[in-house]
Amino acid sequence: MIAQQLKEVQESTPQLQAKLKAHLKAQLKVIKGYKRPTPQGLKDIHKLLGDERHTPGYVYTNILNDKERQLLTFVAGFNRIEQGKPWDQMTHDQRAELRKALMFMNNIVIGFIDANAMAPHKFYTNVAPDEVEQPQYNSAY
Numbered sequence: 001m002i003a004q005q006l007k008e009v010q011e012s013t014p015q016l017q018a019k020l021k022a023h024l025k026a027q028l029k030v031i032k033g034y035k036r037p038t039p040q041g042l043k044d045i046h047k048l049l050g051d052e053r054h055t056p057g058y059v060y061t062n063i064l065n066d067k068e069r070q071l072l073t074f075v076a077g078f079n080r081i082e083q084g085k086p087w088d089q090m091t092h093d094q095r096a097e098l099r100k101a102l103m104f105m106n107n108i109v110i111g112f113i114d115a116n117a118m119a120p121h122k123f124y125t126n127v128a129p130d131e132v133e134q135p136q137y138n139s140a141y
Helices: 002-011 014-033 040-049 056-063 066-075 092-114
Strands: none
Touching: 056 092, 066 092
16 A cells, blocks of 8 residues: 555656645754753753863762772882873873773773672681671761
């Protein structure tokens, strides 16, 4: 049935086809020109994602402690002078190296998790799980 209607439209006069094209173009203009208002909740989410707290510079400077920054810069291959450098004084290449170092360390952690080897008692021999002191994690994360 639809194929037959399509065939009829194709075989119809050029005037009818021109009218149909004009009608479709008018509808398309209405669709392109319409802009739906953004809900307030979505605006708030966009605002949070654009917040400076969600930047690597903020995390490096304000959240990581000195020991964590030192470890990260060591893994990134920085020398001793570069290890104390603030985020805003780093070059783009140094920042890229920090990102690579983070991804490298993340892969190591994922390897331990995938092997189901992250439980604290598994790092000791001949120790029951309840005998191992639970690690204290940094609550800033």
